[in-house]
Structure formats: C-alpha cells, structure tokens
Amino acid sequence: MPADINAAVEAGDLEVAAGPIIVGNNITRRFGGLTAVDVESIEIPRGKITALIGPNGAGKTTLFNLLTGFDRPDSGEWAFNGRSLAGVPAFRVARLGMVRTFQLTKVLAKLTVIENMRLGATAQRGERLWAAPFRALWSSQEQEITARADDLLARFKLDAKREDFAGSLSGGQRKLLEMARALMVDPELIMLDEPMAGVNPALKQSLLGHVKSLRDEGRTVLFVEHDMDMVRDISDWVIVMAQGQIVAQGTPTEVMADPKVIDAYLGAHHDADLSEVEQIVEAEVLEELGQTEGEQP
Numbered sequence: 001m002p003a004d005i006n007a008a009v010e011a012g013d014l015e016v017a018a019g020p021i022i023v024g025n026n027i028t029r030r031f032g033g034l035t036a037v038d039v040e041s042i043e044i045p046r047g048k049i050t051a052l053i054g055p056n057g058a059g060k061t062t063l064f065n066l067l068t069g070f071d072r073p074d075s076g077e078w079a080f081n082g083r084s085l086a087g088v089p090a091f092r093v094a095r096l097g098m099v100r101t102f103q104l105t106k107v108l109a110k111l112t113v114i115e116n117m118r119l120g121a122t123a124q125r126g127e128r129l130w131a132a133p134f135r136a137l138w139s140s141q142e143q144e145i146t147a148r149a150d151d152l153l154a155r156f157k158l159d160a161k162r163e164d165f166a167g168s169l170s171g172g173q174r175k176l177l178e179m180a181r182a183l184m185v186d187p188e189l190i191m192l193d194e195p196m197a198g199v200n201p202a203l204k205q206s207l208l209g210h211v212k213s214l215r216d217e218g219r220t221v222l223f224v225e226h227d228m229d230m231v232r233d234i235s236d237w238v239i240v241m242a243q244g245q246i247v248a249q250g251t252p253t254e255v256m257a258d259p260k261v262i263d264a265y266l267g268a269h270h271d272a273d274l275s276e277v278e279q280i281v282e283a284e285v286l287e288e289l290g291q292t293e294g295e296q297p
C-alpha cells in the first residue's frame with residue numbers, strides 16, 4: 001500500500017497547512033473490457049505541487065478528465081474542499097475553483113491571444129454575462145475581464161503577442177497561454193496536462209518558475225508529466241499510476257527510488273521508447289552481464 005500524506009507529514013517530509021484539497025475513493029472507469037482507472041483512494045495535498053506520473057496508458061488523463069467533470073466514472077466519489085463533485089459538470093467544477101489547462105485546439109489557434117484569454121473567463125461568468133439586462137453592468141464586467149487578461153499576459157510575458165493568432169505562438173508560449181487562460185477564473189486548484197511537452201530547453205526554466213509561483217501564491221497544482229527532471233525539480237508530492245491503479249506515492253526522492261516505480265516504467269514505458277540502436281546496445285549489455293532479457297540486472 002502506498003505511503004499516505006499523513007505519514008509523510010508525521011515524518012516531516014511534507015508540510016501542509018490544512019487537510020487535502022481533493023479526497024477520492026473507489027474511482028473506476030472502464031472502456032469496454034479495459035479498466036482505465038481503478039483508484040482505491042487518492043488525496044491531493046493542499047497548497048502543494050503534485051505530479052501524477054506513470055507509463056503511457058496508465059490512466060492519468062482519464063483520471064484528470066474524471067476529476068474535472070469531463071468524463072463520468074463507472075463508480076466512485078471524490079470531493080473538492082469537502083464538497084462532493086459526483087455528477088458536477090466541468091463548467092461548474094471550474095466555477096468552484098478547480099480548472100485544468102487545455103491544449104490549443106484548431107479553433108482556439110485561429111483566435112488571437114487576447115480572445116483566448118477572454119474566453120477563459122466564460123467559465124466564471126458565461127451565460128450570466130450575456131443575459132445581463134444592463135448594458136453598463138455588462139461593459140464594466142467586460143472591462144474587468146480585459147484588465148485581468150492583460151495583467152496575466154504581462155505576468156506571462158505574452159503582452160507583446162496580445163493581438164497575434166494563438167496558432168503563431170511557439171510550443172512554450174502556447175503552454176504559457178494555456179496556464180494564463182486557466183488563471184482567468186482565479187482557481188484554487190490548477191491542473192496542468194503535460195506542461196513541458198513541446199517546450200524548448202530555453203523556456204523550460206521559465207515555465208518551471210511560473211508553476212512554482214502558482215504554489216507560492218497559495219494555489220494547489222496537480223500536473224501530469226513525462227519529463228522526470230521537471231517532476232524531480234518542482235514536485236512536493238508524486239503519485240504514480242500504472243494500469244489504472246496508484247502503485248506508489250511519496251516525495252520525489254522516495255518515489256524515484258521505489259522499485260515498484262522503476263518496474264512500472266521499465267515494464268511499460270522505457271522499453272517501448274527505446275530506439276533500435278538502444279535496443280541493440282541494451283542486448284549487448286545484458287549479454288555482457290550474462291543475463292537474458294526480462295531478468296533484472
């Protein structure tokens with residue numbers, strides 16, 4: 001059974017000011033005969049950066065979708081700030097203070113950066129805004145939204161790109177825009193889907209700084225990531241999934257040294273990613289060691 005947050009707090013490995021921001025139990029999601037998510041229990045520490053890692057197909061994205069109301073589970077329950085989110089649709093989850101980032105889709109890529117930002121606010125005010133009977137009220141809300149968008153663009157150094165099409169941004173700038181757009185609703189918990197994917201090394205440090213600053217201003221961050229350097233660098237807590245289940249959790253140092261984690265990765269992720277050359281070299285190394293494939297060196 002994985003270590004839990006309480007044990008880490010008692011051991012002095014994790015400092016948390018209050019109880020977990022998310023608590024979930026018995027969450028399952030099946031696609032036909034495949035159980036994509038089968039999580040007995042999950043807790044996300046408040047005010048910390050938590051990484052959700054695991055090999056391809058482990059169920060990370062499916063769990064993300066379930067928690068944020070973009071998918072329905074076959075069973076299970078979870079609460080955000082003590083409030084059950086069973087059956088709560090995505091837009092309402094966002095209004096409660098829990099948002100996830102989205103990749104720039106084709107449609108969003110054809111909008112400008114500022115238009116993208118303004119769309120981010122609709123989760124907060126959406127239909128009410130358009131139905132507002134008083135023009136003055138409507139326009140003051142509009143101005144407020146634009147002012148917030150401009151502040152965030154300045155913070156993420158995207159102000160010079162304000163009128164550019166989002167599709168013209170680099171991979172790293174897109175990630176910054178995704179983060180900035182999610183902040184339009186001033187979330188308490190922000191969930192980032194692979195924030196480092198497609199980001200060049202020069203922008204990585206800046207992105208890491210932005211993620212840390214989210215925590216430093218009191219938000220909780222939960223992110224899915226394959227980039228282990230990022231996980232090691234910025235996470236306070238790491239949850240490892242394999243085949244739909246949580247197989248380990250703990251501080252980054254603990255988790256990276258856990259044989260279950262190494263197994264999960266070696267079993268399903270790294271092998272699949274090895275190039276032909278790497279496979280030949282690996283076979284030679286194993287031969288050198290007098291072992292056959294499948295045995296642990």
Ligand SMILES: Nc1ncnc2c1ncn2[C@@H]1O[C@H](COP(=O)(O)OP(=O)(O)OP(=O)(O)O)[C@@H](O)[C@H]1O
Nearest residue numbers: 031034035036054055056057058059060061062063
């Ligand atoms: N809509 C769907 N219909 C059928 N199967 C699905 C669907 N979504 C996910 N799956 C399957 O569920 C399993 C978990 O997928 P998921 O995308 O959650 O994994 P992941 O850990 O996010 O993987 P990756 O790191 O590759 O993004 C996989 O076997 C996947 O093929």
